[in-house]
Amino acid sequence: MMRKKIVFSLLLSCTFSILGGGCSQKSKMEAQGSKEHSNLAIERETDNKMSDWNLTSSDAELYIGDLGVDQLYTSNQVRSLTTGSTKQALLPNGFPLIQAFPNPAIVPKQGSYVENVIDTAISYLGTPYVYGSNRLEPSSFDCSDFTRWVYLYALGMDLPWDAKNQAAYVDALSKRKYHDISKARRGDLLFFTSFRGNRAADYAGLTASQKPITHMGICLGNGKIIHSASKKTGGVRIDKIIEKNFHLQYRFILGGGILD
Structure with a gap:
C-alpha cells in the first residue's frame, strides 16, 4: 500500500509539472537543458x-x-495472483505481468514519448551507483532502478524492479524485440549478461544458464547506451556499445521497445 501511495504521488507530481503554466519560459529552459545535456553526454562518453x-x-x-536485487523487495510480498479460475501470467519474481502505458496526460516531446524517456535519462547523468538502491527516490541507482525510475518519472510507467524481471516484461509484451544489438532503437531497453572480461572469447560457448541477465540500460541511438553500471565507473553514464575491446557488445542478450 505504501508503494502505491508513493507511486501515485510521483505520477501526480509528474503530471502537474507537465501541465503547469509558463510554457514559453519552460520551452527556453528545455532548450538550454538539451544543450547542456548534449555537452555532458559528449564528455562522459569519451572516458x-x-x-x-x-x-x-x-x-x-x-x-x-x-543479480539478487529482486529478493530485497519481494520476500514479504504476495508472489502470485489469480482472478476466478483464470491464472494471471507471472514474472520470474512471482508478481503479476501487467502491461504499463504512458500517462495520457503527459505530452510527447517532439511528438514522441521516446524523447521524454531520453531527456529524463540524460538528466540523471552522474547519479551515484548503489546496489539495491532505494526504488522510491532517485538519489542513487543500480542499473534496473535507473531504467525503472526513468520510465516512471518520464511517462508514469511502473516497470518491474530488476533487470531479470524487466527483461521478462519486454520478452512477453514488446512488439519489437531482438537478440541482435544492431537492431536497437532510441528508447529501447537493452539487457546484458554478467561481466566476465573485455574479450569476445570470454563469453564464447556459454550455455543459457551461464548467461543470466544482470545488467540493463536504455538505447540512445547511434550505437550508444545510457546506464548505471558501478561506483567505479561513475554511476549513470553514456557509452558506445560497439567499441574495440568493449564487453557490452559480447554480453548482449535481449532488447526491445515498450512504446511501439
Missing part, C-alpha cells in the same frame, strides 16, 4: 572506464550487476 581492464577486472559490481 574509457568501462573498457579499462585495470579498473573493470577488480570491479565487483560489474561482475554481479543487479
Whole structure:
C-alpha cells in the first residue's frame, strides 16, 4: 500500500509539472537543458572506464550487476495472483505481468514519448551507483532502478524492479524485440549478461544458464547506451556499445521497445 501511495504521488507530481503554466519560459529552459545535456553526454562518453581492464577486472559490481536485487523487495510480498479460475501470467519474481502505458496526460516531446524517456535519462547523468538502491527516490541507482525510475518519472510507467524481471516484461509484451544489438532503437531497453572480461572469447560457448541477465540500460541511438553500471565507473553514464575491446557488445542478450 505504501508503494502505491508513493507511486501515485510521483505520477501526480509528474503530471502537474507537465501541465503547469509558463510554457514559453519552460520551452527556453528545455532548450538550454538539451544543450547542456548534449555537452555532458559528449564528455562522459569519451572516458574509457568501462573498457579499462585495470579498473573493470577488480570491479565487483560489474561482475554481479543487479543479480539478487529482486529478493530485497519481494520476500514479504504476495508472489502470485489469480482472478476466478483464470491464472494471471507471472514474472520470474512471482508478481503479476501487467502491461504499463504512458500517462495520457503527459505530452510527447517532439511528438514522441521516446524523447521524454531520453531527456529524463540524460538528466540523471552522474547519479551515484548503489546496489539495491532505494526504488522510491532517485538519489542513487543500480542499473534496473535507473531504467525503472526513468520510465516512471518520464511517462508514469511502473516497470518491474530488476533487470531479470524487466527483461521478462519486454520478452512477453514488446512488439519489437531482438537478440541482435544492431537492431536497437532510441528508447529501447537493452539487457546484458554478467561481466566476465573485455574479450569476445570470454563469453564464447556459454550455455543459457551461464548467461543470466544482470545488467540493463536504455538505447540512445547511434550505437550508444545510457546506464548505471558501478561506483567505479561513475554511476549513470553514456557509452558506445560497439567499441574495440568493449564487453557490452559480447554480453548482449535481449532488447526491445515498450512504446511501439
